[in-house]
Amino acid sequence: MIRVLIVEDEKPIAELVRISLSGAGYRCTCVYDGLAAADLIERENFDLILLDVMLPGVDGFELMEYIRPLGIPVIFLTARGAVNDRVRGLKAGADDYLVKPFEIIELLARVETVLRRYHKLDRVLEIGGLTIDVSSRTVSRAGEEIALTKKEFELLLLFARNPGIALYRETIYERVWESDYMGDSRTVDLHVQRLRKKVGWEQKLRAVYKIGYRLEVDA
16 A cells, blocks of 8 residues: 655644545555654655645755655645745655645645656556566566465565665565564565565565665666
């Protein structure tokens, strides 16, 4: 499931956005100030961030400096609609800039557009020599299908949708097993080892010391 972080200090707006995106099938987390957002982004992985500009603690433009190296797509949500503000936001690395008040239907369309640009919504992924069909939940290499368990497929999809990003073991566990991580890394490590061998990613799916794993593929 696509994970969206909503960074918005006006709780009624944050809740409206959360309810709307959740209804569209996204898994949403809300946070209400910049410092708390930075802490959360450090601990967890998100597919998209909806970011207000005017935030307590650290404002959206400052937080964008922290987010940009992580490669997470960002849409600014702000009441600051001046051209200079829009230009500053886009130059800072945001993928889109939506001015309040906005229609939820427009927000949903922009979210879908940005996620598709980053291949988060692709039905078929071509990566690391594999063809991954999300709809049929099949994986093949050179036309030959590779049999994966349900968890192995979810694990593969998580890495395929986040290439080049170091994923923490706890994040991997929570995303694939959909339950709280209790500190035992053996389940994650075992499944990663099995997945590597099955899909031929022994040299691509790399361990990251004290963190977890990262998929390294050619651009």
